[in-house]
Amino acid sequence: MKHIVLAALLATAGPACAASYDNLNAGIQLYNLHEWNAAIQQFDLALAANDLVPSLQFIAHFDRGQSHGALSHYDLAIADYSASLALRPNEVQVLISRALLYGRNGKMEQAMTDLDATIAARPDLDFAYAMRSVANMRLGRIDKGREDIKIALSLRSENAAHGRDIGIANWEVGELEKAEDEFSYEVEHGPRKDYGWIWYALTETRMGKALPRRSLPDFDKKVWPAPIIGFFLGDITREAVFATAQQGEANAVNGQICEANFYVGEWLLHNHDPAGAKPLIGEAASNCPTNFVEWGPAQMDVVGLP
Amino acid sequence: MKKCNRIARTWLAGGIWLALSPPLAQAEEAAPACKLKIVASLEMQTNPDGRVTIPVQIEGHDYRLMVDTGGYINTVSPRVVKREKYHPMRSAGTTLRGMGTRQLADYVTAKDFAIGRSHGKNFIFFVDQLDSLLVDGTLAPEILAAYDVDLDFAHGKLNLISPDHCPGQVVYWTQTPAAVVPIEIRDATHIRIPVMIDGKQINALLDTGALTSLITMRAASRHLDIDEKNPGLKLRGNIPVNGMTGPVFNYPFQTLGFGGVTVNHPHVEMVADKVWSDRDDLLLGIGILRQLHLYIAYKEKKMYITPALPN
Numbered sequence: 001m002k003h004i005v006l007a008a009l010l011a012t013a014g015p016a017c018a019a020s021y022d023n024l025n026a027g028i029q030l031y032n033l034h035e036w037n038a039a040i041q042q043f044d045l046a047l048a049a050n051d052l053v054p055s056l057q058f059i060a061h062f063d064r065g066q067s068h069g070a071l072s073h074y075d076l077a078i079a080d081y082s083a084s085l086a087l088r089p090n091e092v093q094v095l096i097s098r099a100l101l102y103g104r105n106g107k108m109e110q111a112m113t114d115l116d117a118t119i120a121a122r123p124d125l126d127f128a129y130a131m132r133s134v135a136n137m138r139l140g141r142i143d144k145g146r147e148d149i150k151i152a153l154s155l156r157s158e159n160a161a162h163g164r165d166i167g168i169a170n171w172e173v174g175e176l177e178k179a180e181d182e183f184s185y186e187v188e189h190g191p192r193k194d195y196g197w198i199w200y201a202l203t204e205t206r207m208g209k210a211l212p213r214r215s216l217p218d219f220d221k222k223v224w225p226a227p228i229i230g231f232f233l234g235d236i237t238r239e240a241v242f243a244t245a246q247q248g249e250a251n252a253v254n255g256q257i258c259e260a261n262f263y264v265g266e267w268l269l270h271n272h273d274p275a276g277a278k279p280l281i282g283e284a285a286s287n288c289p290t291n292f293v294e295w296g297p298a299q300m301d302v303v304g305l306p
Numbered sequence: 307m308k309k310c311n312r313i314a315r316t317w318l319a320g321g322i323w324l325a326l327s328p329p330l331a332q333a334e335e336a337a338p339a340c341k342l343k344i345v346a347s348l349e350m351q352t353n354p355d356g357r358v359t360i361p362v363q364i365e366g367h368d369y370r371l372m373v374d375t376g377g378y379i380n381t382v383s384p385r386v387v388k389r390e391k392y393h394p395m396r397s398a399g400t401t402l403r404g405m406g407t408r409q410l411a412d413y414v415t416a417k418d419f420a421i422g423r424s425h426g427k428n429f430i431f432f433v434d435q436l437d438s439l440l441v442d443g444t445l446a447p448e449i450l451a452a453y454d455v456d457l458d459f460a461h462g463k464l465n466l467i468s469p470d471h472c473p474g475q476v477v478y479w480t481q482t483p484a485a486v487v488p489i490e491i492r493d494a495t496h497i498r499i500p501v502m503i504d505g506k507q508i509n510a511l512l513d514t515g516a517l518t519s520l521i522t523m524r525a526a527s528r529h530l531d532i533d534e535k536n537p538g539l540k541l542r543g544n545i546p547v548n549g550m551t552g553p554v555f556n557y558p559f560q561t562l563g564f565g566g567v568t569v570n571h572p573h574v575e576m577v578a579d580k581v582w583s584d585r586d587d588l589l590l591g592i593g594i595l596r597q598l599h600l601y602i603a604y605k606e607k608k609m610y611i612t613p614a615l616p617n
Contacts, residue, residue, distance in 0.1 A: 032355055032517060
């Protein structure tokens with residue numbers, strides 16, 4: 001009997017080679033130390049002999065993909081994620097990782113496919129819906145994007161973080177009272193009280209309430225986004241906002257112009273000037289970087305403007 | 307690695323924990339005395355950082371729990387709590403702390419918990435803020451220690467084996483002689499073993515839940531005559547190690563010996579005493595452990611060790 005049991009255990013052993021396995025362990029250690037190039041070299045060696053058991057091949061590909069991703073080698077990373085998924089097709093961590101890189105490469109249809117698969121496997125993941133909402137919006141499917149945000153919000157746990165980002169999600173789906181609470185929270189407790197107040201002020205205006213002047217946090221009047229706050233308060237003109245937005249380093253200027261277009265446009269929209277708002281929000285929708293928080297709301301609002 | 311205070315452990319010990327029952331077919335089988343009887347042979351998956359999970363079922367649903375020989379308590383993530391519609395309870399007047407700063411106070415009770423074909427009822431899991439999609443919780447020795455635990459990292463297998471076998475007759479995976487190391491079980495389930503690091507004997511805690519192996523400055527000074535002025539030390543900076551932040555140094559250790567088995571150039575980080583103030587001198591994390599094939603015989607109080615791929 002003993003021999004039978006031992007044979008059963010031994011039958012699980014594959015033909016793994018000690019050198020490949022040592023390379024894998026070295027790769028994992030270097031990966032943990034964020035030494036990406038050295039880690040990739042070890043994973044290359046570990047995978048070259050093709051003798052690791054499938055679960056270890058999976059992690060060698062995934063970690064190498066992560067390492068390539070950290071080095072902005074997106075195509076190589078995607079290839080490794082695909083190899084991992086060939087071994088475990090429904091592994092949502094890999095699907096999410098690949099979707100992110102497809103998104104960065106502008107391959108939104110492929111990103112959508114991975115996010116659909118993620119949601120099919122794990123319909124409880126709020127952030128998968130949030131990611132898919134962005135993909136839908138980038139594909140021009142604004143209504144589907146909005147639906148995904150609604151689902152993402154409904155799946156948030158009670159203990160999830162509060163603040164500006166959740167406020168913006170609520171703003172996008174028209175849950176203004178919830179948005180108001182989140183922005184108020186950001187003004188009180190958030191890391192960006194100035195932007196929190198801008199959103200809080202926009203929300204109050206959209207709800208027909210007075211400008212929340214008493215909630216205004218301390219902010220540096222010489223630093224962006226002070227001009228936007230000044231514009232909301234009536235202290236400076238719209239032209240002055242855009243003049244200031246043009247000042248600074250090139251990267252900063254692009255962001256400032258995006259924000260000037262969006263926030264001034266939204267201010268006009270919710271102060272009964274949709275005609276004045278439309279070109280500004282249109283500019284924001286077209287030219288804001290997709291990783292700016294203003295990008296999503298601009299996509300949604302621009303399609304609703306007359 | 308998890309720490310908990312005396313109150314918490316007492317509470318757990320007197321609590322609801324029940325041993326996993328073996329499947330009926332195995333229970334009825336009259337086993338010859340020297341047979342190694344597998345209770346469960348599980349596909350072990352390696353996480354990106356090298357730690358490992360095994361598949362389990364909670365309330366009939368598939369999950370992955372990280373094997374944490376250094377843990378005191380079993381944990382699940384909030385996503386498990388949400389999916390199973392648990393209503394967490396607050397532990398009465400006590401708080402369990404992880405090695406880092408997390409405070410674990412809420413727990414849930416799984417009515418049905420299964421590893422392989424073995425089921426147990428009314429298992430307690432504390433709720434931990436795990437944010438990995440590859441790990442749904444952790445499995446501590448309070449469950450594992452009921453068995454012999456056979457960790458075959460190189461082949462991605464974890465076998466739970468009945469501890470009722472002939473003493474010493476467990477090394478099935480190789481003809482190569484295995485190192486047989488006595489283990490001291492501390493705090494009911496934690497494994498402490500003697501090792502030789504650069505030729506000096508030192509006691510080590512075995513912790514598959516720890517990413518990094520570490521030694522404190524205090525222990526390095528006491529056992530190895532390495533102090534902060536040693537030219538071999540290279541400061542890596544104030545970085546998090548196993549959930550705690552403090553000065554971390556690299557040191558070119560040459561060998562780490564387990565009986566006759568040696569790991570060359572072990573990656574052991576040297577940390578300020580405040581980072582790890584446990585009573586042990588050396589913490590062996592997964593980076594080193596996964597270079598070995600480990601057979602932990604809790605009942606026999608021995609561990610059988612070979613290289614991960616001895617042949």
